[in-house]
Amino acid sequence: MDSLKKYLKANKKRQLDELMELLKIPSVSADPKYKKDVAKAAKSIAKHLKDAGADMVAVCETKGHPIVYGEKIIDPKLPTVLVYGHYDVQPADPVELWTSPPFKPVIKKTKIHPQGAIYARGACDDKGQAFMHIKAFEAMNKNNALPCNVKFMIEGEEEVGSVNLGEFCKKNKKKLANDVILISDTSIISNKQPSITVGLRGLSYVEVEVTGPNKDLHSGVYGGAVANPINILTKMIASLHDKKNKINIPGFYKDVATVSKKDRAEMNKAPFSINNYKKALDVKDVYGETGYTTLERASIRPTLDVNGIWGGYIGEGAKTVLPGKAYAKISMRLVPNQDPDKITKLFQKHFESLAPKSVKVKVTPHHGGEPAVTPTNTIEYKAAHRAMKKTFGKNPIPVRGGGSIPIVSMFEKILGVKSVLMGFGLDSDDIHSPDEHYGLFNYYRGIETIPYFFQFYMEEHKKSKK
Ligand code: BES
Ligand code: MN
Ligand code: MN
Numbered sequence: 001m002d003s004l005k006k007y008l009k010a011n012k013k014r015q016l017d018e019l020m021e022l023l024k025i026p027s028v029s030a031d032p033k034y035k036k037d038v039a040k041a042a043k044s045i046a047k048h049l050k051d052a053g054a055d056m057v058a059v060c061e062t063k064g065h066p067i068v069y070g071e072k073i074i075d076p077k078l079p080t081v082l083v084y085g086h087y088d089v090q091p092a093d094p095v096e097l098w099t100s101p102p103f104k105p106v107i108k109k110t111k112i113h114p115q116g117a118i119y120a121r122g123a124c125d126d127k128g129q130a131f132m133h134i135k136a137f138e139a140m141n142k143n144n145a146l147p148c149n150v151k152f153m154i155e156g157e158e159e160v161g162s163v164n165l166g167e168f169c170k171k172n173k174k175k176l177a178n179d180v181i182l183i184s185d186t187s188i189i190s191n192k193q194p195s196i197t198v199g200l201r202g203l204s205y206v207e208v209e210v211t212g213p214n215k216d217l218h219s220g221v222y223g224g225a226v227a228n229p230i231n232i233l234t235k236m237i238a239s240l241h242d243k244k245n246k247i248n249i250p251g252f253y254k255d256v257a258t259v260s261k262k263d264r265a266e267m268n269k270a271p272f273s274i275n276n277y278k279k280a281l282d283v284k285d286v287y288g289e290t291g292y293t294t295l296e297r298a299s300i301r302p303t304l305d306v307n308g309i310w311g312g313y314i315g316e317g318a319k320t321v322l323p324g325k326a327y328a329k330i331s332m333r334l335v336p337n338q339d340p341d342k343i344t345k346l347f348q349k350h351f352e353s354l355a356p357k358s359v360k361v362k363v364t365p366h367h368g369g370e371p372a373v374t375p376t377n378t379i380e381y382k383a384a385h386r387a388m389k390k391t392f393g394k395n396p397i398p399v400r401g402g403g404s405i406p407i408v409s410m411f412e413k414i415l416g417v418k419s420v421l422m423g424f425g426l427d428s429d430d431i432h433s434p435d436e437h438y439g440l441f442n443y444y445r446g447i448e449t450i451p452y453f454f455q456f457y458m459e460e461h462k463k464s465k466k
Contacts, residue, residue, distance in 0.1 A: 005448075018135075019118070019131050019443070023103070027087055028090070028091050028121075029088035030090070030091055038088060039065070041088070046058070062164035065155075068152070078149055081148060081178065081454065082180070082417070084153050085126050085184065086154065087127055088156040090125070098434045098435055099119070105120035112191075113437070115440050117437040118443070124425040126158065128442075129185055129424060129446065133152070140451050147458040158405070161366070162369075166414065180380040180419075181419040182384075182420050183408070183422070183423070185423055186405075186423030189399065190271070194392040194395075194396035195396050196381065196385065196388065197398075198421070200403060201302070201333040201334055203333060204340045205368060206347060208233070208329075208364075209362040210326045212228060212232070212322070216312075234309075237330075239354060244289065250350060251346050252343065252346060255342070268295055280428060289301055306328050307330065330347075333402065334371050336371045337371075340369060373400075382456070383453050383456040384420045384453055387455075390452050
């Protein structure tokens with residue numbers, strides 16, 4: 001490990017420069033305008049894997065954006081770690097709210113990141129975190145410190161629901177065969193308190209369209225006599241939560257697994273300051289389901305949120321119009337054992353039933369994803385725990401995350417393998433928001449921790465064989 005440490009130290013600047021270059025590519029998977037840039041980012045990832053020492057590297061085309069695959073098999077008899085990550089990023093909009101351009105990475109110092117943080121779309125989610133694995137792999141390789149086989153699968157469609165990845169896994173089951181999946185695409189509690197994510201929420205995402213009259217009308221001539229689809233839509237949406245902020249869709253909670261009192265008490269022991277939370281968001285109070293703490297509301301409870309709503313006139317000044325249509329995008333975060341397809345159907349049926357005869361309603365499902373829980377009694381969890389303890393000097397705490405990574409449950413179903421979610425971001429890193437950033441501390445700490453994961457995984461593996 002000594003030569004590896006020296007190597008990492010000597011190559012710090014280059015490892016950062018390379019990430020900065022990658023962050024210049026606007027690989028926005030949601031917007032077809034960036035298709036070429038997504039392809040360019042895939043190529044760049046492939047080149048980095050090759051340069052880092054992967055024997056076999058391929059950019060695999062899909063119906064959507066390509067998947068980058070790479071591997072280094074040192075001995076087929078040894079275990080194999082599959083590293084998953086994504087090189088695609090969320091749209092940067094609203095660009096005017098960024099303090100520096102989203103695809104011109106710069107380093108800025110902040111209170112939370114006194115050593116500096118890279119500001120760019122994808123810095124944390126997930127180019128920065130995926131790149132740590134390539135750099136750690138490079139360091140292990142160059143120093144003869146890779147203790148087992150490694151495969152990489154870095155995809156370009158995570159932010160649009162990993163729609164083609166399931167099929168890719170099914171088709172390439174043999175090629176992808178592995179013993180453990182390692183993912184850095186989540187966060188830690190703070191730079192002083194590491195944590196390992198042991199659960200993710202699922203997702204059901206729908207778009208709704210409410211149609212009133214067959215065209216926009218004069219709101220004086222027709223107003224009051226014809227249904228206004230925006231008025232109706234907002235009423236329908238408002239009825240989706242009750243007074244206790246529970247979701248008002250029949251059957252919605254039916255499959256929700258109850259978390260025991262003991263487990264809830266354990267979860268709420270994680271360091272968390274409600275005051276800092278409110279301060280960081282500039283809100284006087286939090287808001288959510290009665291009977292649950294903020295930590296619980298954002299992890300073990302399902303949600304329903306309007307992500308966008310539009311219709312009618314939104315230009316300068318006042319135009320008196322009774323719009324013909326209204327739209328909204330609605331997401332539901334799901335917890336074990338809710339099934340996204342089932343929930344989407346329940347939503348659709350209920351939402352259609354809410355509409356008065358005076359309007360038509362169309363519900364269009366988008367991508368979804370299943371919730372996941374990852375066990376803590378495995379050798380890979382132990383390895384991640386030991387690795388973080390080694391570099392942070394503190395025991396990591398298991399926490400359930402609120403976000404979604406649809407592939408985690410697909411991996412389990414298709415490849416039969418559980419994942420370890422050893423992420424290094426912070427919840428305050430503004431992923432998906434303007435001014436996304438990733439701490440240099442976090443980037444380097446990740447690169448330093450990953451080789452320990454490999455080392456400890458092999459140690460635990462040997463122990464378990466005895
Ligand atoms: N890396 C995130 C998920 C995440 C972030 C999990 C922080 C835990 C903590 C991932 O890239 C993401 O944004 N996923 C999407 C889901 C997808 C189907 C669009 C999400 O959670 O909105
Ligand atoms: Mn991500
Ligand atoms: Mn994301």
